[in-house]
Amino acid sequence: MSGPIETRSGDTVAAFRRSPAEVMRLARLGCSHPTRLSFLRQLLRRARAEGWVFDRPVWEIDARGVGRAVYRMTGPEGSLSLVAFAHDLHADQRSDRVIATAWDATFTLFDGTPDAGDLDRLAANVPLQEAGRVSPRELSLSRANRSVRLFDHVVARLAAGQQPDATMLRETGYLMRTTAVYGSGKFGAADRAMIAGRPALGAPFQAEMLSVWLTRAFTVDLVEHLARVRGGDRAVPLGADLRRDLGVGNSTGLGMAPFLVRHPVLLNNWMMVREEALARVRAQSDAPGDAVAGLRAALADAARNAADWHSAHEVQAARLEDLRAGLAQALTHVAHVWDTGGARPWDALWHWGQAHLPVEAQEALLAAMLEPHGDLVDGLACCMQADEETHFGIDGSMRAADLRAILQAHYGWAIGTDYDAPGNCARFWYISEEKLEPRLGERFQEDGAARELPLDTGRQAAALWHALQDEGDDAPLARFLLAHPEHRLIVRRAQIAARHPFAEIRDNLIDAAMLPIDLLRCKLSFFGASRFDPRSDRWVRISLFQGAPYPDDLNRRDAS
Amino acid sequence: MISPNDPTRSASEPHRHHAATVRLSLSEINALCLKAARGAGLGWGEAEEAGWAASWLSRAGLSGPSITLAWLTEAGRLARPAPAPDRWTATSGAQCPLRCGIALADFAGLPEGPGARVLTLERVAYPLMLLPFVARATARAGSGQRVRWGHGEAVLNAADIPLRLDLTGDAGPQAADLVITPVDHSDLSGIAQTAPPPIPDISDADWRALDALALRITVPSSTQSRAGAGAAGTDND
Numbered sequence: 001m002s003g004p005i006e007t008r009s010g011d012t013v014a015a016f017r018r019s020p021a022e023v024m025r026l027a028r029l030g031c032s033h034p035t036r037l038s039f040l041r042q043l044l045r046r047a048r049a050e051g052w053v054f055d056r057p058v059w060e061i062d063a064r065g066v067g068r069a070v071y072r073m074t075g076p077e078g079s080l081s082l083v084a085f086a087h088d089l090h091a092d093q094r095s096d097r098v099i100a101t102a103w104d105a106t107f108t109l110f111d112g113t114p115d116a117g118d119l120d121r122l123a124a125n126v127p128l129q130e131a132g133r134v135s136p137r138e139l140s141l142s143r144a145n146r147s148v149r150l151f152d153h154v155v156a157r158l159a160a161g162q163q164p165d166a167t168m169l170r171e172t173g174y175l176m177r178t179t180a181v182y183g184s185g186k187f188g189a190a191d192r193a194m195i196a197g198r199p200a201l202g203a204p205f206q207a208e209m210l211s212v213w214l215t216r217a218f219t220v221d222l223v224e225h226l227a228r229v230r231g232g233d234r235a236v237p238l239g240a241d242l243r244r245d246l247g248v249g250n251s252t253g254l255g256m257a258p259f260l261v262r263h264p265v266l267l268n269n270w271m272m273v274r275e276e277a278l279a280r281v282r283a284q285s286d287a288p289g290d291a292v293a294g295l296r297a298a299l300a301d302a303a304r305n306a307a308d309w310h311s312a313h314e315v316q317a318a319r320l321e322d323l324r325a326g327l328a329q330a331l332t333h334v335a336h337v338w339d340t341g342g343a344r345p346w347d348a349l350w351h352w353g354q355a356h357l358p359v360e361a362q363e364a365l366l367a368a369m370l371e372p373h374g375d376l377v378d379g380l381a382c383c384m385q386a387d388e389e390t391h392f393g394i395d396g397s398m399r400a401a402d403l404r405a406i407l408q409a410h411y412g413w414a415i416g417t418d419y420d421a422p423g424n425c426a427r428f429w430y431i432s433e434e435k436l437e438p439r440l441g442e443r444f445q446e447d448g449a450a451r452e453l454p455l456d457t458g459r460q461a462a463a464l465w466h467a468l469q470d471e472g473d474d475a476p477l478a479r480f481l482l483a484h485p486e487h488r489l490i491v492r493r494a495q496i497a498a499r500h501p502f503a504e505i506r507d508n509l510i511d512a513a514m515l516p517i518d519l520l521r522c523k524l525s526f527f528g529a530s531r532f533d534p535r536s537d538r539w540v541r542i543s544l545f546q547g548a549p550y551p552d553d554l555n556r557r558d559a560s
Numbered sequence: 561m562i563s564p565n566d567p568t569r570s571a572s573e574p575h576r577h578h579a580a581t582v583r584l585s586l587s588e589i590n591a592l593c594l595k596a597a598r599g600a601g602l603g604w605g606e607a608e609e610a611g612w613a614a615s616w617l618s619r620a621g622l623s624g625p626s627i628t629l630a631w632l633t634e635a636g637r638l639a640r641p642a643p644a645p646d647r648w649t650a651t652s653g654a655q656c657p658l659r660c661g662i663a664l665a666d667f668a669g670l671p672e673g674p675g676a677r678v679l680t681l682e683r684v685a686y687p688l689m690l691l692p693f694v695a696r697a698t699a700r701a702g703s704g705q706r707v708r709w710g711h712g713e714a715v716l717n718a719a720d721i722p723l724r725l726d727l728t729g730d731a732g733p734q735a736a737d738l739v740i741t742p743v744d745h746s747d748l749s750g751i752a753q754t755a756p757p758p759i760p761d762i763s764d765a766d767w768r769a770l771d772a773l774a775l776r777i778t779v780p781s782s783t784q785s786r787a788g789a790g791a792a793g794t795d796n797d
Contacts, residue, residue, distance in 0.1 A: 096795040099786070136585070149797060185587030193586065253789055392612060393696050396666030396673075432785060433778040439789045441779070448779035454604045478666035478673070482643065485659075488605020538789065 016279035016347060021413070023275060026507040030518025031319065031360045033302075033367040036374060037274055038528030040544060042381050043209045046200060047554055050075050054551035056221070057081075057113070063229045064088055065222060068123065071214040072113060073551065077200050080139070080207075081110045082214035083119065085127050086222060094145050096179040096251035098437045103129070103143035105176065105218070109211040111137050111190065129180070130435060133188045139207040141189060142181040144215060147249060151175050154223045154238070159231030163239050170245055170308055173531055173543045175219040177249025181208045196385065204266065204385055205527060209544075216248045216545050217552070247546030250529065253539045254438045257519040258429065260505065261455050264493060266386040268500035270526050273384050274366075275502070277377035278350075281369050284376075287345040294372025296334060302364050303327040305530060313534035315515065319360045326361020330368075391499070394492050396478030400471035403491065406498045407465050413506045414458035415465040426512035429455040440516060440538060458508045460490035581761035584625070589759075590615040592770050593628045599776030600632045602658075609662050609693075616692035620721045621757030626766045630733055631657060631686045632773065638685050643672035650683035654735035657686045661693030664740075668697035674740050675701045683735040684709075691716065691725075694740060704743040710736035715743060715751055723751050 022028070034041070046052075058070035071082040085106045093102045106127045110118065118137070125132030129143055150164075150172040157164040183205065185191040195201040220243055227235040238246075260267050306324045311317050330353065338349055346369060353365045370377055407415055419425050428449045432439050443449050454460065464487045471480055481488055497503045508514065516538040524532065529542035584592065594611030598604060614624035638656035641648050641663045648660065660681055667673025674697045684690060687709045694705050699718040707714045715724040779785070 094795055097789075133582070135583070145795065147797070185585030188583060188585055188588070191586045251795070389612075392608075393699070394666060395700070397669050397700070430779045431777060432781050432789070433775065434781040434786065436778065437789060439779075439785055441785060441788075446782070446784060448785075451777050451779050476667075476670055478643075478663065478670055481666055482641075482663055485606055485662075486603045488603060488662075489608065490605075492605060492608075 013276070013279045013283045016282040018275055018278070020271075020410075020501045020504075021506065023271060024502060024504065024506040026505065026514065026518040028359055028363065029505065029522035030515060031363045032522050032525035033364050034525050034528040034530060035274060035277070035367045035370050037277060037370065037377065037381055037384070038526055039203060039205045039384075040209045040213070040528030040548070042203050043206055043213065044548060045378070047073070047075075047551075050200075052551075052554065054217075054554070058119070059221070059225075061086055061222065061225055065226050068119060069218060069221070070114065070119075071217060071551070073210065073214070075200055077198055079113050080210060081113055082211055082218070083108050083110050083114055083122050083126065084215070084218045085123060087127065089145070091148070094148070096145060096177065098180060098253065098255065099435050100179065101131075103127075103179065104146045105215075105222075106143045107140070107211060107215055107218075108134060108138045108142070108189075109140040109207050109214075111139055111195075130187060135188055136190045136194065138189045139195060139201070140181060140183045140211045141187055142178050142208075142211055142215070144176040144178045144219070144248070145251075146176050147172050147174055151223065155226045155230065158224060158227030158238060159235050161231065161234040161236050163236070163242060166242060169242055171310065172249075173245070173308075173546055174216075174247050174249035175223055176215070177251045177541060178212060178215065179251050180255075181212060181250075183208045196387075202385055203381060204270070209527070212248050212250075212544050213548075214551065216246070217550050219248065220246065220550075243550070244547060247530070247543040247548070249541055249543055250524075251539075251541050252520060252524075254429075254440060254516055254520075256523050257516050258438050258453065258455060260519055260523055261457060261509065263386070263388065264496050264503035265388050265391050265500055267505075268496075268503040269384050269386050271502035272500075273380045277370050277373075277380055278366055280376050281373050282344070282347040282350050284346050285344060287340040291372040292334075292340050295368055296331070298368035298371035299327060299331050299334065299365075302368055303331060306364075309531050309533075311533045313517075313536075315517070315537070316532065316534050319358075322358035322360040323364060326357040327364060329357065330361060330365055391496050392492070394477070394481070394488070395495060396476060396481065398477045398495070399473060400468055400475045400477065400480060401473035403477060403494060404465070404468050406494050407461060407468075410494065410497045410501070410504065411458070411461040411465070414461040414508070417458060417462055417508065419456075419459040419462055419508075423512040424508060425456070425459065425510050427510045427514065429453040429509070443510075454489050456508075456510045457490070457493065457504060459510065460487075461494065463487070464490045464494070579764065581763055582767055583759070583761050584767075586615045586618060586759065589618050589624055589762075592767075592774055593625055595774035595777050596628065596632060596770040597658075597773075599773040600635060602635070606658065606662065610658055613658065613661065613689060613692040616695070616720070617688065618759045619756065620691070620725065621760065622688060623760050623762065625762045625770055627686060627688055629766050629770050629773075631689060634685070641681070643667050645671045646677065646679060648672075648679070648681045654683045654685040655681065657684050657689035660684050661690045664690065665693045665696045665700075668700035669702070673697065673701070674705055674742070676703070676742055678742075679740045681738045681740070684738055685735045686733050687712065687736050687738055688727075690738060691722065695719070695722070701742065703745065704748040706741045706743050707738055708741070709738040710734065715748070717748055719753065721754075721756055723748065723753055725754070 052073050052075040054073050056071050061067035065086055066088050069084045073080050089104045108126045154164045201207055224237050353362050428441050428443050430448050430451055441448055517534045517540055520540050521532050524542050529544055530546055531543040533541045590611040593614035594607050597607035597610035614628045617624035639652045641655050641660045643663050691714055694707055695716040698705050704717040713726045714722045716722050
């Protein structure tokens with residue numbers, strides 16, 4: 001990604017890139033859609049390309065649905081196993097919140113094939129989740145709760161020899177939803193650095209995505225098992241089409257929001273790859289028939305998905321209206337108006353979208369435009385990881401004048417804001433004593449602002465800007481930081497932002513009107529999440545792997 | 561209702577574990593020491609450096625969390641450095657190793673920092689804490705650096721772990737003068753990189769003590785804060 005990339009016609013792709021000032025606004029990030037570069041799509045492509053095989057070496061689940069199971073993938077680098085523990089959870093204990101202490105099922109992704117001793121060790125710890133300890137042999141720790149109504153309905157129908165109601169199934173979209181998927185060294189698990197060198201786990205969140213994908217298979221096996229227990233010979237398996245429409249849900253709150261702010265280099269790489277992919281598509285000088293057909297199919301898929309996508313949340317409900325109307329407009333335009341033989345047809349289409357579509361549909365058009373261009377953009381996926389430690393050090397020899405210029409170039413959205421105005425500092429981010437849950441408080445109504453987390457990036461940049469006014473142009477930052485250690489965090493961020501233009505979300509994260517769900521949607525779209533359904537302005541349910549193949553659709557060990 | 565072992569009431573959950581030691585991952589060490597340093601009153605930017613330094617030391621086979629804890633218990637009494645060419649003089653008691661380390665890395669390549677000349681730092685407490693920062697400084701100083709103090713010596717380049725570390729007579733927490741000497745690349749190439757040592761376990765007592773400091777950055781829960789963070793409806797649907 002360094003240096004300009006030449007297109008076939010010799011022009012640089014750079015001319016077709018969107019600017020960070022346009023892209024890194026919450027109002028746009030909050031309309032992000034999954035693309036073929038999303039992490040779950042990367043996992044599925046690799047599983048296919050490398051011919052991973054799958055089996056289920058352990059299934060010890062009793063008639064109540066309690067017990068353990070192991071799902072194993074084997075690829076060129078060895079095996080990874082999802083160890084699943086199924087529990088009997090009373091309804092009054094079922095909570096998706098991080099502060100819950102019991103779940104319908106708990107999971108870990110084990111590096112290799114666990115033996116009986118490993119399983120016993122894991123059985124003593126994984127069901128406790130945060131209160132247990134795992135080891136460097138484990139790559140993730142997660143749990144899931146049943147979607148109670150649908151789960152019971154599916155078991156009852158299958159037990160009676162019938163298929164479940166298709167509408168009901170489509171509306172919910174999953175049998176279980178995960179409520180936390182921890183990776184990267186959490187609770188004793190393997191550090192990211194230990195696995196980042198393995199090709200299959202090099203891209204971001206691959207262990208977590210694999211864990212969720214195998215969890216999806218487990219949820220279907222579990223309902224079929226319970227249906228057989230209840231219905232005996234009358235029971236039937238879930239029909240293939242209905243099964244494919246089921247994903248795994250995920251229920252998540254504010255925990256994801258600080259992640260994007262704390263990992264600026266990683267965020268930059270995700271955004272920059274997606275933007276580079278869009279620029280490559282726009283820069284093409286022609287639109288061959290198969291690519292146009294692929295675009296139409298992708299838009300039609302998006303329209304179908306939007307029709308099935310519901311949300312009672314007023315912000316998302318309005319955006320869904322925008323999306324459905326915009327996709328219908330785009331389908332019509334592509335079919336009847338778009339001149340595929342004109343100069344730079346993809347860029348013309350993009351500009352039409354900018355002029356005529358609401359933001360929600362513009363971002364959906366982006367995803368659809370990438371879809372038929374795998375050969376052009378998939379290779380970029382390798383640039384989405386980050387070695388963050390190499391960017392941690394501060395260049396103390398930088399002159400104050402240079403840092404001022406960086407602030408003007410990358411924090412212009414922040415340095416002129418009056419952060420003393422109540423509306424501009426209405427919120428504060430903090431960690432609750434309760435299970436260390438990140439939360440958002442109202443500064444003028446709640447206690448705790450003295451323990452605020454440094455997610456007030458704009459306010460910090462403005463404070464640094466003012467503090468730097470007294471420094472001579474040539475004064476080295478080392479001297480400034482010695483006298484003003486309180487600016488150290490934002491100096492680090494600013495130097496990172498100078499080298500990584502998409503590192504910073506260019507909005508005030510403590511503003512009275514800030515919508516946390518916009519941060520969540522940005523991150524979740526990179527995972528590949530669909531059906532974004534806010535349950536409040538800081539809590540959301542989504543679906544993963546809906547419509548995707550199951551592991552055993554690809555390569556069954558016993559069939560190979 | 562809170563049961564005696566209710567994990568919703570704790571931070572990184574030390575209380576459930578009865579073993580004398582525990583193995584933390586590097587990311588846990590980083591996060592724990594960052595929060596503990598912030599809880600002890602450091603600014604966020606400095607606390608980040610403390611977390612990073614603790615994980616660097618642990619990767620080098622040293623007890624990063626325990627060193628961090630010991631330093632934090634007296635960090636408030638330790639002097640800030642006054643960087644100057646050739647010698648950083650301790651004028652008001654022992655110097656703070658984190659702040660010296662941060663300044664060393666920040667001043668690398670500048671006249672006051674490590675570079676082509678020998679640099680002496682007087683009376684630095686917990687001298688091991690300086691090593692991660694000297695390692696970082698080598699990248700900008702343009703050469704490797706040898707650090708000698710009391711009875712310890714380390715040779716550092718920009719790698720994740722020391723090229724060589726000799727602690728036969730390390731004086732531990734005792735403040736010591738440190739002499740930082742540039743080492744030519746040709747001399748560095750003669751030193752074989754030691755294999756990465758295992759990350760040492762941390763004692764349960766140290767874990768609890770760091771966790772107690774880390775909890776100081778958290779906000780006690782209230783009905784409003786608990787309700788505000790979740791979904792508007794039920795999860796039993």
